[in-house]
Amino acid sequence: MSAPKLARVIDIHALKNACSSCSLREMCLPIGLSQDEIDKLDQMVYTRKRVKRGDSVYRSEEKFGSLYAVRSGFFKTTLVMEDGRDQVTGFHMAGDMLGMDGIGADQHSCNAVALEDSEVCVIPYGRLEELSREVYVLQQHFHKVMSREIVREHGVMLLLGSMRAEERLAAFLLNLSQRFTSRGYSASEFNLRMTREEIGSYLGLKLETVSRTFSKFQEDGLIGVQQKNIRIVDSEGLKSVLGRDPS
Amino acid sequence: MSAPKLARVIDIHALKNACSSCSLREMCLPIGLSQDEIDKLDQMVYTRKRVKRGDSVYRSEEKFGSLYAVRSGFFKTTLVMEDGRDQVTGFHMAGDMLGMDGIGADQHSCNAVALEDSEVCVIPYGRLEELSREVYVLQQHFHKVMSREIVREHGVMLLLGSMRAEERLAAFLLNLSQRFTSRGYSASEFNLRMTREEIGSYLGLKLETVSRTFSKFQEDGLIGVQQKNIRIVDSEGLKSVLGRDPS
DNA sequence: CGGAAATGTTGATGTGGATCAAACCAATTA
DNA sequence: TAATTGGTTTGATCCACATCAACATTTCCG
Incomplete structure (x- = not known):
């Protein structure tokens, strides 16, 4: 038995x-x-x-x-x-x-x-x-x-070699979103597992710059940020941040 | 025959x-x-x-x-x-x-x-x-x-993410020198095959910065530069450029 | 050779992001 | 509920490198 x-x-x-x-x-x-x-x-x-x-x-x-x-x-x-x-x-x-x-x-x-x-x-x-x-x-x-x-x-x-801060962060968010999507999670809302400092380190930026840029994206209506929670509001807008000259 | x-x-x-x-x-x-x-x-x-x-x-x-x-x-x-x-x-x-x-x-x-x-x-x-x-x-x-x-x-x-211009260029030169050495060429004198612009592109710098930094290294007695010809005069000095705080 | 184009140097000035500093907020712990 | 801790936001200021510009040098090629 x-x-x-x-x-x-x-x-x-x-x-x-x-x-x-x-x-x-x-x-x-x-x-x-x-x-x-x-x-x-x-x-x-x-x-x-x-x-x-x-x-x-x-x-x-x-x-x-x-x-x-x-x-x-x-x-x-x-x-x-x-x-x-x-x-x-x-x-x-x-x-x-x-x-x-x-x-x-x-x-x-x-x-x-x-x-x-x-x-x-x-x-x-x-x-x-x-x-x-x-x-x-x-x-x-x-x-x-x-x-x-x-x-x-x-x-x-x-x-790291050719993009400005906003482009780096936009590329980072789009990349994360894409990877979450391909794993069956929401493309438009996710939780960051890393700190601003870690994001900055990855992107060759200081944490203050990461934070400021998040805030700017939020003001521009591209994303919603609440601490580690990110909502991508306007993914086309985010994409257009890439490769557009400083404005 | x-x-x-x-x-x-x-x-x-x-x-x-x-x-x-x-x-x-x-x-x-x-x-x-x-x-x-x-x-x-x-x-x-x-x-x-x-x-x-x-x-x-x-x-x-x-x-x-x-x-x-x-x-x-x-x-x-x-x-x-x-x-x-x-x-x-x-x-x-x-x-x-x-x-x-x-x-x-x-x-x-x-x-x-x-x-x-x-x-x-x-x-x-x-x-x-x-x-x-x-x-x-x-x-x-x-x-x-x-x-x-x-x-x-x-x-x-x-x-690209963590070094300043001088460090990048020093690392670049030391790396080249090391690779030439391991191929049996002189460690201390070699010809660059690339332009300042290409070096800059690789290092995430503008060509002017590359040129200025070469000149500075020359003034400091670390290297000799004559256009594409590089002589490494003080390789220890070059190494010490890496990881030393801005001075 | 000689003139044009590409490449390199150097100076003057501007700026994006770093640095410094002070709050603020959320999550723990006491 | 207060105190502590780790993380985040925001403002003020600074500086390393970019940008703009002029010129020098080398290389290319008819």
Whole structure:
């Protein structure tokens, strides 16, 4: 009588951890894989890890061993200069992959910090390499994920190198909105998980400038701001902030 | 009498194009491969392409098909915004890999333009995928190359987001110097292949600021500048420009 | 060669965003 | 309910870099 019960417990546990039943499978590693192939993934991704707000998944200089797929929650990645200045290099949400910076030198080169209580799937890198030699679609997909990270960073470079404060913040909001949308959340209303200072650090601005610009957007009827809550009122207007000359 | 002659011509040609005899094999794809494996590479990299100064290897939106290893010469990669503003996202020299931005969306997302007459090895991406499924060391190496590109871009983000003009230029010069060194050229004297405007675009500065900062470094005895020729006089001094507060 | 175009330098002035400073607000904790 | 803490807003002022402008130098090419 107890054996079946135990079995069921294990089943439920397996189910909970499986890529095959993950709601993110369409935007995470399993994209395009057959059932067979996803089963292989399930064997590879055998750990889930909770990360409390403020804790990190990995830190700069730490030995690299695994990639991490964000299962739930919200992360920032940061770089720190010798003199202590630091910079946010990205914000990451469910379905995003973390840790690819570590492959090249076999140690991480940034910190991945949870901005709220979160959960990641641990993907042992050696296993991923193995499996992607066997499963073509997986190899292909993994390469795309890395490539897209490169392209994402290109975009940030453009933002930091060529845009004015208002453009940066507009681009930031539109990008967040788009990413929430593609995850099935509202495009027009969401909660920021990061502080003004973190936004500023990401955008190469000071927190006061971020705050002032939010206020200006609000006055101009583009958005509604109330602390961390953002409503996008006029998304076309926001878009038109990009690439319009200073006025 | 003519057969051997022809054969020799072909040999020389093959030799010229072969990864196995390439002087860059220690910093390009062949790193760590056995003779056997390099022979396979030779079959994959069967085209060389000359690119004249000003011409591009690929352009944004173009269909992606191959990666390119810089064999000789010097390149910049650039992004263009809708409104025409453009931004240099990198400078690339012998041994560097170009085109990885194209994998994710199957089309290139930047322009790769030769800053001097150059030569690239064409690496058909499908073949690279195939081969890296067979040859573990190649897979590993390719992943490292992509990862390092991510890390390089992190560095640029830090530079653009957190450094002042002098720091940016010092970091730029030190980086160039280091890359020339690792290719066997002088660490202390080299020729810039790009204009002040291109440097400025890369560093998020105007060309006038670049020019002024060069002059200042010269006055301070850190470098010697004569148009495109740069001599690094006091590399420790240059390093100390980084992360020192405005003075 | 010589003239035009591109590139680089330097000066004078302007400005977007940084810095400094003071409240304000929301969430905890006592 | 008050006190504390971390985050946000807003105003006043400052400065690093942009902009505008004039000129110098190099490169290109008929």
